Amino acid sequence: MLTPRPAQPREPLALRRRSTAPAWVPVAWRLLLALGLISIALAVHWFDRDGLRDNVDGAISFVDVLYFTMITVTTVGYGDIVPVTPQARLFDTFVVTPIRLFVWLIFLGTAYDFLLRRVWDRLRMRLIQQNLHDHVVVAGHGDAGQEAARELIRRGMPVEQIVVIDQHAAALEPAEKVGAAVMEADATHNATLEAAQLDRARAMIVAAGRDDTSILIVLTARRIAPDVPISVVIRADENEPLARQAGANTVINPASFAGLLLASSTQGRHVADCLADLANIHGQVALCERVVTAAEVGHPLDAISTGKALRLYRGVRSYGFWDTEARQLQPNDRIVEVIRPQRHD
Template identity: 65%
Template sequence: MRSDDADHRSYHLRRKRRTPVWLSLVWRISLAFGMIGVALAVHWFDRDGLRQSSGEPISFADVLYFTMITVTTVGYGDIVPVTQQARLFDTFVVTPIRLFVWLIFLGTAYDFLLRRVWERWRMKVIQRHLEGHVVVAGYGTSGSEAVNELIRRGADPNTIVVIDESASALRAAEGCGATVMEGNATRNAALEAVKIDCASALIVSAGRDDTSILIVLTARRLSPSVPISVVIRSEDNEAIAHQAGADTVINPASFAGLLLAGSTHGAHLAEYMADLAASGGRVALHERTVTEAEIGTRLADIETGLGHRIYRNGKCFGFWEPEAARLIEGDTIIEVIPRVARYQA
């Protein structure tokens, strides 16, 4: 139990910074030196307006010294502006430059020191308050496509949490705007860290069937009610995945086979099947519960779309079966609706 608690504390969420660290640092340094350069150039061309307490002529080294001391402090008094023009320049140009340079230095210190502490604290707060998010375990080909499809369908990337052990995969997920966490999703602590019990769905695509099934088993034990979808590559393992607790088992090879087989029986069958599955299609499949106004009516009479199936007490009934002649409370309807209506629903 102690090792599990320690493991739990080692998992931290993170999100991509909007500006790369190196670009932010270069921009700040360039801006600071640019403003100092302006002050240096004006002081050099107007060096006759400066006087040293020793009475010696003003050299370039003296101008450089005076500029840096004036920009970073209020000066030491060994070199002072004596003409009205030089004093006005120091008042209305050098003083604002001094303030801006200090703000840049303070902002840089915050961004590269304090901000790390702040971001870690903010991620911990987000981690504690995760709710209604989608957890994606595995950011390979299928996992990345699932994340991209969720975003295309209007999901906020901040509501997607990706778990993976690959640093490159996590960087790619961060690039999509998702919240990421490095970890092994087969471990209780990793799934607890992303609040699997508060998630709206879990998508499992670990790349290996045995790993994916183990993730499903772990997640189902921690959250008996979370909807779990898993990618299984071997048909022999599909039943095992269902037994492990997966609600939806998807076999990419089988789905591709369906499209290929459908294309041999009609030129537009495969196109329509892909149209239903993709966010860019003209129509979409929609799952919802029956409304109070629809209770007692036929599945064929619903007005929101074309009713295809109903799920009642764990059983599935097609639109042609007698059970579809009368909808009852608690039925789940599968319908085909226009794509625009899908995202408005």
């Protein structure tokens, strides 16, 4: 039976919008800020040049002030030009020193953003890719994608084996918080799915929110990973055949499934509960698909001991436990059975 989901704490709403400014704009702002701070120090040093002493020729020119300002801001000075009056020393102590720290932070932050962070991100990406084996790729982290990822975790899949792809950073935040690998990219591109190591994945879930985008993702994925099982959410009935032609193994229509539950509820008040029970990890029973074992070959489908077998898949055909083909299991047959669920509390 369905179990109520624990209430989630509500977070404050926040509007976010991706900046449309070019990449060089932040660099320009930082450069202008650094030049502004240096200009303040230069202007004060020039107007208070009488508080400086040149140990070389004894005269303080504009070039000397410019030289002294740049050397003082970037280093601690060489001692050839020094402040000699109290106000000049106080200015260097309480104004120039903080300016020096801010300028260094600006340049270090810029270097980190445009060099070190990229190197670090590439290194982290390579380490993550090396450990991606038998994982599940979720393309699209909207309502359906998020619920699919949560259900995978509830069913016992380690969160490190889930890769979430979405073009919107806000959609990736829930997955990133729980520890899943995330990628802010377009899943319709080959490079994106190759970076997610799709060819080594256990399965792929496509829930892009639009049928045309989902089908295009399936086409791209099937080209990269011909044998990986792909499940896709399709909202329009007429697009379901297109999704299968694109290479999807499983096509799920939320409206059709909801209609199935609603119609089943009219045939008996427990039918819909049983159907939802089979799909819910917290239910009393669960569906399982597996390959028949060597010990089961030659026996009838209804004789298996691990659960209650419902259906047999042999090649592209399926048979119920009442069919003649189900009286003798063959190697490589796949069966769907009802079993007791494994608890992952």
